Amino acid sequence: MTVAGMAPREFLTDRLMLGLVALVALVLGMPSLKPLFATLYPGLDRPLYEAESFVRLTLDHMALVSLSSLAAILLGGGAGIAVTRPWGREFRGLLETVATMGQTFPPVAVLALAVPVMGFGPEPALIALTLYALLPVVENTVAGLDGVSPAVLDSARGLGMGPAEVLFKVELPLAAPVILAGVRTAVIINVGTAAIASTVGAKTLGLPIIVGLNGSNQAYVIQGALIVAALAVVIDAGFDRMAGWLTRWSRR
Amino acid sequence: MTFRLPLYNRVALLMAMAAAIAAVVLPFLGFAPNRLLSGRPVPLWAAVQGPGGLAILPGLVLLATPFLRPTRIGLGLTVAAGGLFAAGLVWLAGHHATELAQGASAAARTSFASGFWVMAAAGLLTAVDAARWMGLGAVGRLAVGGAVAGLVALQLATGHLDALSILKEYANRRDVFADAVLRHAMLVAAALVPTLLVGIPLGVAAHRFQAVGRAVFPVLNVVQTVPSIALFGLLMAPLAALGALLPGSGISGVGPLPAVIALTLYSLLPIVRNTAVGLDGVPAPVREAARGMGLTPRQIFLRVDLPLALPVFLSGLRITVVQAVGLAAVAALIGAGGLGAIMFQGLFANALDLVLLGAVPVILLAVAGDALLSIGIAAATSHIGLSPGRNAP
Amino acid sequence: MIDFERVSKRFGSWTAVDTVSFTVAEGEFRVLIGPSGSGKSTVLRMINRLIPADEGAIRIDGEDIASLRPEELRRRMGYVIQSVGLFPHWTVERNIATVPALLGWPKARIRDRVTELLELLNLDPRRYRTAYPHQLSGGQQQRVGVARALAAEPRILLMDEPFSALDPITRASLQSELSAIHRRTGTTVVFVTHDMDEALRLGDSIAVMDHGRLIQCATPLEILTRPASPLVRDLVGREEWGLKRLAVETAGDRARPQERVGGEPLPSETPLHRALSEMVSRGAERLPVVDGDGQPAGVLHLSDLVRPAPDRAA
Ligand SMILES: Nc1ncnc2c1ncn2[C@@H]1O[C@H](COP(=O)(O)OP(=O)(O)OP(=O)(O)O)[C@@H](O)[C@H]1O
Numbered sequence: 021m022t023v024a025g026m027a028p029r030e031f032l033t034d035r036l037m038l039g040l041v042a043l044v045a046l047v048l049g050m051p052s053l054k055p056l057f058a059t060l061y062p063g064l065d066r067p068l069y070e071a072e073s074f075v076r077l078t079l080d081h082m083a084l085v086s087l088s089s090l091a092a093i094l095l096g097g098g099a100g101i102a103v104t105r106p107w108g109r110e111f112r113g114l115l116e117t118v119a120t121m122g123q124t125f126p127p128v129a130v131l132a133l134a135v136p137v138m139g140f141g142p143e144p145a146l147i148a149l150t151l152y153a154l155l156p157v158v159e160n161t162v163a164g165l166d167g168v169s170p171a172v173l174d175s176a177r178g179l180g181m182g183p184a185e186v187l188f189k190v191e192l193p194l195a196a197p198v199i200l201a202g203v204r205t206a207v208i209i210n211v212g213t214a215a216i217a218s219t220v221g222a223k224t225l226g227l228p229i230i231v232g233l234n235g236s237n238q239a240y241v242i243q244g245a246l247i248v249a250a251l252a253v254v255i256d257a258g259f260d261r262m263a264g265w266l267t268r269w270s271r272r
Numbered sequence: 273m274t275f276r277l278p279l280y281n282r283v284a285l286l287m288a289m290a291a292a293i294a295a296v297v298l299p300f301l302g303f304a305p306n307r308l309l310s311g312r313p314v315p316l317w318a319a320v321q322g323p324g325g326l327a328i329l330p331g332l333v334l335l336a337t338p339f340l341r342p343t344r345i346g347l348g349l350t351v352a353a354g355g356l357f358a359a360g361l362v363w364l365a366g367h368h369a370t371e372l373a374q375g376a377s378a379a380a381r382t383s384f385a386s387g388f389w390v391m392a393a394a395g396l397l398t399a400v401d402a403a404r405w406m407g408l409g410a411v412g413r414l415a416v417g418g419a420v421a422g423l424v425a426l427q428l429a430t431g432h433l434d435a436l437s438i439l440k441e442y443a444n445r446r447d448v449f450a451d452a453v454l455r456h457a458m459l460v461a462a463a464l465v466p467t468l469l470v471g472i473p474l475g476v477a478a479h480r481f482q483a484v485g486r487a488v489f490p491v492l493n494v495v496q497t498v499p500s501i502a503l504f505g506l507l508m509a510p511l512a513a514l515g516a517l518l519p520g521s522g523i524s525g526v527g528p529l530p531a532v533i534a535l536t537l538y539s540l541l542p543i544v545r546n547t548a549v550g551l552d553g554v555p556a557p558v559r560e561a562a563r564g565m566g567l568t569p570r571q572i573f574l575r576v577d578l579p580l581a582l583p584v585f586l587s588g589l590r591i592t593v594v595q596a597v598g599l600a601a602v603a604a605l606i607g608a609g610g611l612g613a614i615m616f617q618g619l620f621a622n623a624l625d626l627v628l629l630g631a632v633p634v635i636l637l638a639v640a641g642d643a644l645l646s647i648g649i650a651a652a653t654s655h656i657g658l659s660p661g662r663n664a665p
Numbered sequence: 666m667i668d669f670e671r672v673s674k675r676f677g678s679w680t681a682v683d684t685v686s687f688t689v690a691e692g693e694f695r696v697l698i699g700p701s702g703s704g705k706s707t708v709l710r711m712i713n714r715l716i717p718a719d720e721g722a723i724r725i726d727g728e729d730i731a732s733l734r735p736e737e738l739r740r741r742m743g744y745v746i747q748s749v750g751l752f753p754h755w756t757v758e759r760n761i762a763t764v765p766a767l768l769g770w771p772k773a774r775i776r777d778r779v780t781e782l783l784e785l786l787n788l789d790p791r792r793y794r795t796a797y798p799h800q801l802s803g804g805q806q807q808r809v810g811v812a813r814a815l816a817a818e819p820r821i822l823l824m825d826e827p828f829s830a831l832d833p834i835t836r837a838s839l840q841s842e843l844s845a846i847h848r849r850t851g852t853t854v855v856f857v858t859h860d861m862d863e864a865l866r867l868g869d870s871i872a873v874m875d876h877g878r879l880i881q882c883a884t885p886l887e888i889l890t891r892p893a894s895p896l897v898r899d900l901v902g903r904e905e906w907g908l909k910r911l912a913v914e915t916a917g918d919r920a921r922p923q924e925r926v927g928g929e930p931l932p933s934e935t936p937l938h939r940a941l942s943e944m945v946s947r948g949a950e951r952l953p954v955v956d957g958d959g960q961p962a963g964v965l966h967l968s969d970l971v972r973p974a975p976d977r978a979a
């Protein structure tokens with residue numbers, strides 16, 4: 021669906037479009053809200069976070085989330101596919117155990133544990149986010165591929181599709197909604213964890229919040245929090261749209 | 273004629289290889305003159321010299337497990353070897369740390385290094401996987417985990433591990449630590465009470481009236497989407513304003529109150545959703561039959577709906593508890609205290625042992641909560657004869 | 666031609682197929698029947714190597730299938746299963762085009778072939794070409810399943826209980842459509858079923874399996890009249906045996922060709938149990954029979970249903 025093809029009413033009630041507009045407005049327009057924050061918090065010397073631009077922080081935040089999610093999709097998706105092939109079946113139990121046990125580890129603790137191993141900076145954040153995002157992706161890849169009906173697989177093979185054709189033409193398209201749900205869980209968790217990653221030395225949208233909390237500057241906290249929240253809502257709405265698109269055939 | 277070893281367990285082979293490589297290539301422990309300097313690596317072979325090295329004998333058995341026939345005995349041996357290897361590594365670490373501490377200054381630190389983590393994980397995963405092959409259910413596997421945890425707890429209790437840096441850190445902050453654990457648990461509990469009080473009736477309502485579900489779920493979904501640190505931040509301003517309006521009420525933008533409010537908001541979704549889904553899942557014919565036999569609506573709810581919806585509800589509770597333990601750690605950033613406070617203090621002060629002292633118990637709390645509720649779910653499922661639903665839709 | 670030579674298949678210690686040998690001739694309609702678990706599906710799936718045989722040889726037109734690439738082998742055969750297994754994310758057109766697309770047919774040819782097949786199976790191409798499987802009824806889905814199997818004009822059609830999940834009326838109409846397609850195309854068909862009536866109705870020959878063994882392989886008439894074992898007799902069933910016996914022959918088979926009589930004529934391919942029913946409902950003991958061109962083909966007598974006239978004994 022294109023913006024141009026949308027009726028005005030539709031546009032106004034569309035969560036993704038509204039969120040996107042709000043996000044862009046917040047990121048670009050935050051500096052112009054300086055007078056507002058100055059009025060709200062007259063006691064603060066610096067009512068606007070200006071150490072880094074919000075554009076920069078947002079881009080870095082998104083880069084961290086996308087890189088880790090992409091790595092998780094490749095690794096986790098690959099592992100999920102491998103253990104559902106005949107030759108990888110033995111490892112399925114192990115992988116599922118790791119995925120379920122791993123998800124009981126709180127993401128913030130995983131992030132903290134990356135520091136003793138890797139030191140401070142964006143790298144431990146990237147590693148921790150990737151590791152954490154792997155788990156829902158793996159779990160849902162296995163579940164999604166498992167959910168493909170045996171009859172469909174049988175006829176795909178019976179009609180003469182090779183293993184690669186069965187995987188790419190039948191299994192993955194049918195498992196895609198479930199896999200996407202796992203990716204969505206992973207990405208949403210990572211948007212939040214990336215914010216907390218400011219405490220381990222990654223410069224993300226969490227930075228104004230952390231600085232604000234440590235320096236009792238509520239204005240900073242609100243500025244950071246608003247943008248992170250908007251970012252998460254927009255991404256979630258984007259996934260909603262994508263999920264609808266992937267299953268469009270089932271709603272005809 | 274060549275002799276080929278029969279390979280029965282490729283998982284164990286992978287784990288054994290990982291452990292063997294880690295044993296040779298990766299440092300087992302790190303030894304630093306004080307807590308601020310980075311340590312020098314201590315390889316495994318340095319630690320196993322002397323009679324103490326016998327503690328990792330199960331590791332040799334572990335190397336043989338890929339070639340064991342997958343009978344009950346073979347798998348049992350694999351479980352035992354994996355578990356004892358992990359516990360033995362901990363013992364060896366404690367033992368060697370004590371040796372290193374002799375003749376070093378009191379400020380010297382011995383901590384676990386990557387080799388330890390890889391080998392311990394390999395041992396535990398081998399054990400868990402073999403337990404699954406043996407056909408042990410959730411409770412059986414938890415018992416295996418509990419046995420290993422018990423062996424480690426024993427070493428903790430006897431002071432065998434006191435020379436390790438994380439325990440030195442603990443010794444320095446014994447009181448703070450106990451308070452933090454208690455505080456952490458209290459935060460989770462304080463959020464659970466309003467969550468259950470509001471969430472269960474909401475879930476029942478969402479099950480009975482579609483309109484309630486349509487109104488409630490989108491809101492809770494958005495809340496669940498907003499990152500915790502942002503929600504804490506966004507709650508701060510209104511609460512601070514409220515506190516200013518009502519002086520003496522104790523309301524403030526920082527501290528436990530906003531933490532508990534945020535935790536409650538996050539916890540509502542899994543509880544409401546799983547209550548509704550659990551009740552939705554009660555087959556209509558069963559309810560119909562109960563009505564036909566003359567049960568009153570109240571009796572139907574108590575004797576039919578409740579037991580049948582319980583497993584799904586409990587898995588919602590499990591998600592809630594695990595999630596809340598993690599979120600409570602983040603809440604330390606707004607001054608709610610708890611284990612997160614220790615963790616972030618360590619991160620801000622670049623004191624890595626302190627990070628461990630905060631983060632490891634957070635994980636243990638989450639795992640323990642998860643394990644307890646798994647047992648509850650297994651119990652609730654076993655007597656209604658359903659397959660355990662780990663993930664409610 | 667499909668040729669099984671002492672073929673066996675074991676799953677662990679369970680022998681699912683036990684030294685089975687048989688031949689299906691070119692253009693033959695062979696039905697496999699037997700109790701649940703007797704190994705019918707296993708035999709069928711060994712023909713397209715979805716299951717590899719443990720022992721023995723399976724040859725198609727004299728060529729051992731073990732020497733072919735399984736995908737290539739399967740693209741030369743149609744395959745239809747009970748649960749249909751249409752790809753839910755593809756339109757009817759794309760489903761039917763599966764094998765032609767795998768074989769790299771040109772687009773226009775695929776399109777024409779899909780239209781042709783939809784018409785062959787009584788599905789309006791304009792209405793159903795772009796529909797998705799979940800928008801079709803069970804019977805329509807199975808029609809698409811058959812069309813998909815026929816798409817690349819296979820010489821062999823493998824069908825595993827294709828109609829057992831359908832209601833009796835839909836099943837009957839699909840059976841007669843399949844019969845017509847078989848007659849028209851001369852495709853060799855191997856058809857698995859549980860249902861003896863279906864087997865008697867469709868098969869040129871029927872192979873009865875039990876516990877992985879081939880018990881009897883014969884024409885429908887022989888199965889009825891000379892069952893090789895009590896099991897075969899049980900499968901046929903004592904109840905309404907006479908009607909089943911009548912069902913395997915047609916009015917043309919028993920009409921006295923020289924005679925003529927008035928009245929509404931029966932087509933000569935009418936099965937005899939239908940002819941009997943017709944006599945009862947009309948209260949007539951003799952009915953005229955016409956051949957495919959509507960030319961008189963003789964007269965069917967009620968007494969000939971009970972005992973064929975000596976010169977026309979089967
Ligand atoms: N993949 C398999 N693994 C193990 N056993 C199998 C497998 N496939 C079939 N069997 C066993 O082989 C036997 C024959 O199975 P098959 O599917 O050929 O039976 P069938 O005659 O088609 O039965 P039905 O009429 O119920 O479909 C059964 O006992 C079945 O349990």
Ligand SMILES: [Mg+2]
Pocket residue numbers: 705706707825
């Ligand atoms: Mg079968």
